[in-house]
Amino acid sequence: MKTIALYDGTCSLCKETKRILKKLDWLNKVEWISLQEYEKEPGSISFSRHDLRRELHIITPSGSVKKGYYAVRRLLFLFPASFFISILLYVPFTSILGDPIYKWIAKNRHKFLKKKCDDGSCSL
Numbered sequence: 001m002k003t004i005a006l007y008d009g010t011c012s013l014c015k016e017t018k019r020i021l022k023k024l025d026w027l028n029k030v031e032w033i034s035l036q037e038y039e040k041e042p043g044s045i046s047f048s049r050h051d052l053r054r055e056l057h058i059i060t061p062s063g064s065v066k067k068g069y070y071a072v073r074r075l076l077f078l079f080p081a082s083f084f085i086s087i088l089l090y091v092p093f094t095s096i097l098g099d100p101i102y103k104w105i106a107k108n109r110h111k112f113l114k115k116k117c118d119d120g121s122c123s124l
Helices: 012-024 049-054 068-078 080-089 094-107
Strands: 003-007 030-034 057-059 065-067
Touching: 003 012, 003 068, 012 030, 012 080, 057 068, 065 068, 068 080, 068 094, 080 094
Parallel strands: 003 030
Antiparallel strands: 003 057, 057 065
């Protein structure tokens, strides 16, 4: 079973993140599903619509859910090209900085993508 990554299919930053991470997934370990499609699936794990749009969610093969910084860290761990970088993200206390930085970028993505977010999908 693959890790499932739920991303906002209307968000330019999310789509770009998916594009970059797919290039690193040489072993095809991750299945990318837009949260818009995921929400239509019967019996899917229910998440708050707001939470899904606020940060990346992954569902591991064991069924655990990781969000935001922890999801990105886990994805980087799965890919051979980023494995060693991900090890640094598992050093104790790195999440003290990593998680707030991830949340700040996600919250302010509309500022970074002014030209690509004309439909308002990046503003939460």
